[in-house]
Amino acid sequence: MRALTVEEARQRATDLALRSYEVAFDLTGDGDTFVTTSRIRFGATSSTSWVDVKPERLISVELNGQTLDTGALDGGRFPLTGLQAENDLVVTAELKYAADGEGLQRSVDAADGRVYTYGMSSLESAPRYFPCFDQPDLKAPYTITVKCPGDWIVLGNGAATRTAPGEWTLAETKPLSTYFVTLVAGPYHQLRSEYDGIPLGLACRQSLKEHLERDAEDLFRTTRDAFDAYHRMFRARYPFGEYWQVFAPDFNLGAMENPGCVTVSDDLVFRGPVTDAERSTRSRILVHEMAHMWFGDLVTMKWWNDMWLNESFAEYMAHRVAEDATSYQGNWVDFAFVRKWWGLQTDQSSSTHPVAPDSLKDARQSLDDFDGISYAKGAAVLKQLAKYLGDDIFLKGVNAHLEAHEYGNADLHEFIAKLTEAGARDLDTWSDQWLRTSGVDTITAERTGAGIVLHRSSPDESRRLHKLSLGAYDADGSAASVDVVIAGDAAEVVLGNDAGVVVPDAGDDTWAKIRLDPTSLANLPTVLPAITDGTTRAVIWNSIRDAVADAELDPRQALELFTAALPHEDSDVAVGSLVRWLEERVLGGYLEYDEARGPLADALGSKLATTAPGSSLQLVTARGLISTTNDIALLRSWLDSSAAPDGLEIDADLRWALVLRLVRLGEFGATEIDAELDRDKSTEGVVQASRCRAALPDGKEAAWTRIMTDPSVGVQELLAAADGFWHPGQAAITAPYVQRFFTDIPPTADIRAGMVVGLTTARIAPRYVIDADLVGPAEALVADGSVNSGIRRKTANFLDDLRRALAVRSTFG
Structure with missing residues (x-):
């Protein structure tokens, strides 16, 4: 099925004016299909158009009382001819439940056999479960009715009312774009609350009931705090009635901003102990989706090239509001260590793109740009803009934008216009420098006889202005900083040059690669532990990681710095993100696995002995040790709870981590995996077992075979299998599959659609095989225009990483 182009969307938006949708779902069947009827009322200024529907069987189409030939359906589009000034279209279709997280997803809970469904409409998915005019700038109110099993409940964008056993009606909504329409139906457990006149709700699978109830007050508190913050910032109150947060199974994203009924991955209903960082991340995800109620849902982009207006704004607001208004702190530290690092990597890849691209991709290709640019880089430049303008101007412009385009659509030019009307100046230059170009500048510190000079180098002619702070630090804990503006290629800074470590952009205020001077690099092992600001430590570590990736710093030096700094590191965000980087990039990538694994495991073991029992640091350190140690006796003793560290709860998830490591070490096999699954008969257990069996x-x-050919595998089980497949300690075992990746991955786009296609590609690519012979096949796949764009994008990212690893090994051996 061909994707919608921007030219087609613009023409259809010109031709049609939608009045309303009435959508009826019949979910009472026993098979893998359901029936939907959409009645769409719309005006037209053209005699022809089409409606989108992707059915197993198109049952009937009626336009203005005339029955049409269902055989006219062509590639998900049904042509409409003879349109009148006002039209009444009724389309009935039998559609298939989804397993890939796109459309109406159906999942069976392994714990009790209960069936759950939820709708995901993003980008091209809405026509997979209801006929519609599928593009963001054709909004209309929706009224939905549902027939379903009698023990199910129904939720959606409008308030749900049970009208009879197994029959529900959802109240008419405000005008919505198709991509954030949703339906949730199943025997979900519900919790209700109310705040400031807004009915609140939480829902999850029955098997997660006790875990949701344990965390309900935390979730409701975050929601209340965020509503207060947004109502202070935005003149428009939350406009969509009830506010449900449904923790849905087999989700392929973190969450989706459906107005009135946000769907959230139910792995965020924690079954056992988690770190403070993980709880903080969950809070930010919820706050992020709440920001979309204004930016994205109330005002929506016209086309997908401006989806950064949704995601960058929500990402920025999530960190700002979570830090200022919720009980979770350290959000900008997390942003620097995790989100910004993701964005910086993306901005240096071959697939980088401007935050606000001029190129207008089709709807399918646009999915590829939901990446570190549209989220992290966009959020960073919005943070920079808000600080530059001040809240008076920034929020005045934002509110004017929301009011001018309420329940409608807008683009970047209209957003910039409202900021300008609010008092902002020279935004065209700012937009050209930060939104319309791609790539990242490098800022390098040089010590001179007179002080410090900061040098700026750029990958293009943008010559971006940088406002930042330069920090100076010594091993005794003393620190000093000075604000700097870099307008040219060099800036002299009045700051002593005798500090142990000098850090450009110490406050993480700009978007740039940072390079430390040689003296600072040499002094880091002694000075880094004395730097108390977590954000500055993140800036340093991002500089280290980036210099290693660019083959400018020996990865052994980076590993040695980590082992030196780890005893003093008190941030679970830092430990978790750095261990993940070492495992994903250094062990088996930049360095031979056996060379690097031992020092990392030893450092983590020593750290674990000093962490407070029951602390986040203990848990994140223990996870790292489990995945890197070769001490089989230790792993076994933790698994049988005979020698686990005091305060470390060996819950179901930690047990599975132990089983996985013992499988990879050849100590456990299928029998032990089956025994663990018999102990944990949950959906989560099935997912973990899939990871272990792939190992x-x-x-x-x-x-x-399951990954490449089975369309029935659920999202989480599929991704877990891909996660478990490759490991640098199994290079000989997985060698036969290296070349098969390039031939077997393209057809997966024929059995799955949407986000999971790229996610699977990224995970099943042979990322630990550092071999120049893979460059050619990877280049050929990327260049093959017949291959799904998401597969090509992720393969290009794999190729970027491969080339970096080859360069690092060539430089440092």
Whole structure:
């Protein structure tokens, strides 16, 4: 099925004016299909158009009382001819439940056999479960009715009312774009509350009931705090009636901003102990989706090239509001260590793009740009803009934008116009420098006889202005800083040059690669532990990680710095993100696995002995040790709880981590995996078992076949199998599958759609095989225009990483 182009969307938006949708779902069947009828009332200024529907069977189409030939359906589009000034279209279709997280997803809970459904409409998915005019700038109110099993409840964008056993009606909504329409139906457990006149709700699978109830007050408190913050900032109150947060199974994203009924991945209903960082991340995800109620839902972009207006704004607001208004702190530290690092990597990849691209991709290709640019880089430049303008001007412009385009659509030019009307100046230059170009500048510190000079180098002619702070630090804990504006290629700074470590952009205020001077690099092992500001430590570590990736710094030096700094590190965000980087990039990538694994495991073991029992640091350190140690006796003793560290709860998830490591070490096999699954008979257990089975030497072929050919595998089980497949300690075992990746991955786009296609590609690419012979096949796949764009994008990212690893090994051995 061909994707919608911007030219087609613009023409259809010109031709049609939608009045309303009435959508009826019949979910009472026993098979893998359901029936939907959409009645769409719309005006037209053209005699022809089309409606989008992707059915198993198109049952009937009626236009203005005339029955049309269902055989006219062509590639998900049904042509409409003879349109009148006002039209009444009724389309009935039998559609298939989804397993890939796009459309109406159906999941069976392994814990009790209950069936759950939820709708995901993003980008091209809405026509997979209801006929519609699928593009963001054709909004209309929706009224929905549902027939379903009698023990189910129904939720959606409008308030739900049970009208009879197994029959529900959802109240008419405000005008909505198709991509954030949703339906939630199943025997969900519900919790209700109310705040400031807004009915609040939480829902999850029945098997997660006790865990949701344990965290309900925390979730409701975050929601209340965020509503207060947004109502202070925005003149328009929350406009969509009830506000449900449904923790849905087999979700392929963190969450989706459906007005009135946000869907959230139910792995954020924590079954056991988690770190403070993970709770903080969950809070930010909820706050992020709440920001979309204004930016994205109340005012929506006209086309997907401006989806950064949704995601960058929500990302920025999530960190700002979570830091200022909720009980969770350290959000900007997390942003620097995790989100900004993600964005910086993306901005240096071959697939980088401007935050606000001029190129107008089709709807399918636009999905590829939901990445570190549209989220992290966009959020960073909005933070920079808000600080530059001040809240008086920034929020005045934002509110004017929301009011001018309420329940409608807008683009970047209209947003910039409202900021300008509010008092902002020279935004065209700012927009050209930060939104319309891609790539990242490098800022380098140089010590001179007179002080410090900061040098700026750029990958293009943008010559971006940078406002930042320069920090100076010593091992005794003393620190000083000075604000700097870099308008040219060099800026002299009046600051002593005798400090142990000098850090450009110490407050993480700009978007740039940072390079430390040689003296600072040499002094880091002694000075880094004395730097108390977590954000500054993140800036330093991002500089280290980036210099390693650019083959400018020996990865052994980075590993040695980590082992030196780890005893003093008190941030679970820092430990978790750095261990993840070491495992994903250094162990088996930049360095041979056996060379680097031991020092990392030893450092984590020493750290664990000093962490407070029951603390986040203890948990994140223990996870790192489990995944890197070769001490089979230790792993076994933790698994049977005979020698686990005091305060460390060996819950179901930690048990599975232990089983996985013992599988990879050849100590456990299928029998032990089955025994653990018998102990944890949950959906989560099935997912974990999928990861462990893919790690078995004799389980590789079965896992590969499921990943590449089985469309019925659920999202989480699929991704877990891909996660478990490759490991640098199994290079000989997985060698036969390296070249198969390039031939077997393209057809997966024929059995799955949407986000999971790229996610699977990224996970099943042979990322630990550092071999120049892979460059050619990867280049050929990326260049093949017949291959799904998401597969090509993720393969291009794999190729970027491969080239970096080859350069690092060539430079440092």
